Amino acid sequence: MFFLTPVLVAVVCILIAWIFKNADGRSMEGRKGENRARAQTRPWVDEDLKDSTDLQQVEEDVDDWQESEENVEHIPFSHTRYPEKEMIKRSQEFYELLNKRRSVRFISNEQIPMEVIDNVIKSAGTAPSGAHTEPWTFVIVKDLDVKHKIREIIEEEEEINYLKRMGRQWVTDLKKLRTNWIKEYLDTAPVLILIFKQVHGFAANGKRKVHYYNEISVSIACGILLAALQNAGLVTVTTTPLNCGPRLRVLLGRPANEKLLMLLPVGYPSQEATVPDLIRKPLDQIMVTV
Amino acid sequence: MFFLTPVLVAVVCILIAWIFKNADGRSMEGRKGENRARAQTRPWVDEDLKDSTDLQQVEEDVDDWQESEENVEHIPFSHTRYPEKEMIKRSQEFYELLNKRRSVRFISNEQIPMEVIDNVIKSAGTAPSGAHTEPWTFVIVKDLDVKHKIREIIEEEEEINYLKRMGRQWVTDLKKLRTNWIKEYLDTAPVLILIFKQVHGFAANGKRKVHYYNEISVSIACGILLAALQNAGLVTVTTTPLNCGPRLRVLLGRPANEKLLMLLPVGYPSQEATVPDLIRKPLDQIMVTV
Numbered sequence: 001m002f003f004l005t006p007v008l009v010a011v012v013c014i015l016i017a018w019i020f021k022n023a024d025g026r027s028m029e030g031r032k033g034e035n036r037a038r039a040q041t042r043p044w045v046d047e048d049l050k051d052s053t054d055l056q057q058v059e060e061d062v063d064d065w066q067e068s069e070e071n072v073e074h075i076p077f078s079h080t081r082y083p084e085k086e087m088i089k090r091s092q093e094f095y096e097l098l099n100k101r102r103s104v105r106f107i108s109n110e111q112i113p114m115e116v117i118d119n120v121i122k123s124a125g126t127a128p129s130g131a132h133t134e135p136w137t138f139v140i141v142k143d144l145d146v147k148h149k150i151r152e153i154i155e156e157e158e159e160i161n162y163l164k165r166m167g168r169q170w171v172t173d174l175k176k177l178r179t180n181w182i183k184e185y186l187d188t189a190p191v192l193i194l195i196f197k198q199v200h201g202f203a204a205n206g207k208r209k210v211h212y213y214n215e216i217s218v219s220i221a222c223g224i225l226l227a228a229l230q231n232a233g234l235v236t237v238t239t240t241p242l243n244c245g246p247r248l249r250v251l252l253g254r255p256a257n258e259k260l261l262m263l264l265p266v267g268y269p270s271q272e273a274t275v276p277d278l279i280r281k282p283l284d285q286i287m288v289t290v
Numbered sequence: 291m292f293f294l295t296p297v298l299v300a301v302v303c304i305l306i307a308w309i310f311k312n313a314d315g316r317s318m319e320g321r322k323g324e325n326r327a328r329a330q331t332r333p334w335v336d337e338d339l340k341d342s343t344d345l346q347q348v349e350e351d352v353d354d355w356q357e358s359e360e361n362v363e364h365i366p367f368s369h370t371r372y373p374e375k376e377m378i379k380r381s382q383e384f385y386e387l388l389n390k391r392r393s394v395r396f397i398s399n400e401q402i403p404m405e406v407i408d409n410v411i412k413s414a415g416t417a418p419s420g421a422h423t424e425p426w427t428f429v430i431v432k433d434l435d436v437k438h439k440i441r442e443i444i445e446e447e448e449e450i451n452y453l454k455r456m457g458r459q460w461v462t463d464l465k466k467l468r469t470n471w472i473k474e475y476l477d478t479a480p481v482l483i484l485i486f487k488q489v490h491g492f493a494a495n496g497k498r499k500v501h502y503y504n505e506i507s508v509s510i511a512c513g514i515l516l517a518a519l520q521n522a523g524l525v526t527v528t529t530t531p532l533n534c535g536p537r538l539r540v541l542l543g544r545p546a547n548e549k550l551l552m553l554l555p556v557g558y559p560s561q562e563a564t565v566p567d568l569i570r571k572p573l574d575q576i577m578v579t580v
Contacts, residue, residue, distance in 0.1 A: 077563040091409035119381035131463040223513020273367040
């Protein structure tokens with residue numbers, strides 16, 4: 001009896017300890033499973049985006065720099081209004097211009113006027129942004145060696161993406177576009193535009209400044225940039241080089257608060273350029289009126 | 291001695307149990323803290339986006355519908371090329387047109403030609419999208435009652451956003467724009483465009499179809515839409531109604547795979563419309579050449 005009691009107590013206590021341990025293990029596993037499901041669901045979310053930046057608390061106290069911006073004057077808005085007929089004509093012509101835009105993966109090495117590049121970037125810079133933070137940096141790469149280094153980095157990572165990271169379904173979905181990890185246009189295009197989003201900025205006193213909705217803002221700017229390129233008669237293909245961001249950022253000497261969002265190779269189409277014979281959804285499949 | 295042994299064993303075991311329990315508690319707290327930091331860092335990320343959709347595994351087997359798309363034909367690309375002088379002129383004029391765009395929060399109740407709305411939505415629909423998934427739905431609201439219901443939902447949620455969710459810094463950052471939770475334009479604008487991103491689609495057999503980079507794709511389409519509206523002489527303000535998505539989705543009868551990304555009230559500016567006297571960053575602050 002005296003011998004059994006401590007053994008019994010020990011067994012009960014070990015049982016309790018085991019239950020706690022197990023509960024912890026189960027919840028850890030559940031969480032891991034959740035993360036895995038999340039990663040598989042959005043495989044295109046760059047690993048770079050999961051870095052420490054997202055975890056840091058960036059809200060700062062009000063400072064002088066922001067105080068001064070608060071007091072910005074409000075002025076009457078001056079508007080250019082067209083007669084209804086002209087509005088319809090302009091909107092129709094704009095649609096016809098943009099409807100000719102295609103993602104072109106065969107770009108000639110012919111040089112393009114750099115004044116046009118200045119103008120399309122200035123156009124992109126007119127995009128709205130959360131709290132007018134303008135959280136974008138456009139890096140224009142013309143240098144042949146730098147372009148080739150960019151190609152090497154992207155092809156290295158893209159080969160891993162296609163073979164390992166993307167999964168069978170994604171690779172299948174891209175087959176119709178005949179894309180793979182060989183990106184000749186990175187060498188041939190006279191200009192590469194690398195678009196970085198600034199995940200935060202800096203106030204005059206060096207403190208972090210929050211960039212609200214920075215990815216959406218920069219994507220809107222890219223939409224305007226694509227329209228501007230099409231309007232100027234240049235072609236490009238919208239690419240989001242998966243997991244190449246950190247290496248390209250370092251190559252181009254961009255600061256740590258900037259993350260690569262898109263890369264656009266820009267130029268004239270090559271003589272033998274082809275495009276997949278895709279059609280766009282008709283209006284009644286993308287628009288609903290209430 | 292015989293009395294002490296079971297007590298000692300019990301104490302040791304309780305200690306072990308307590309250690310396990312505590313370890314679990316600590317890790318839970320750490321995780322909670324991390325989530326809190328994340329929420330505070332990106333307070334503009336809609337709670338709606340954290341719903342179950344993100345956790346579900348959507349990768350599906352290859353099916354016939356996708357097989358057929360793989361075999362799409364590739365055709366020669368036909369291109370409109372302008373002389374260099376014209377390229378420069380066109381790009382300059384496009385910049386000047388877009389540089390006049392401002393976010394206008396005072397919109398007249400005057401009706402606008404709906405043919406123009408059709409054309410600007412068709413223009414937005416020419417945007418590129420990940421694997422050509424075209425993951426967008428544009429809901430055009432003209433009905434006065436529905437517009438007013440939208441206003442009620444947004445003002446209710448926005449009041450909570452301003453008073454509780456956004457934090458002092460964000461509200462301060464917005465002061466210069468003189469925005470608050472009263473959104474008169476939701477009643478006065480003749481048209482509200484609610485832009486939904488389809489977080490996934492459906493294949494012909496009803497299976498889920500992955501929409502790669504759907505938020506970036508839809509944001510690009512919004513950039514083109516803003517350019518198209520400006521080109522037609524209409525004004526708008528880019529808004530992302532925080533946490534209103536689910537209620538607006540239900541109000542408009544949109545399916546669960548669609549999530550509200552943006553809302554654009556569209557019309558002519560009202561006579562007394564004012565805008566903050568903001569300036570845009572000059573080219574050398576947004577562009578770097580390598």
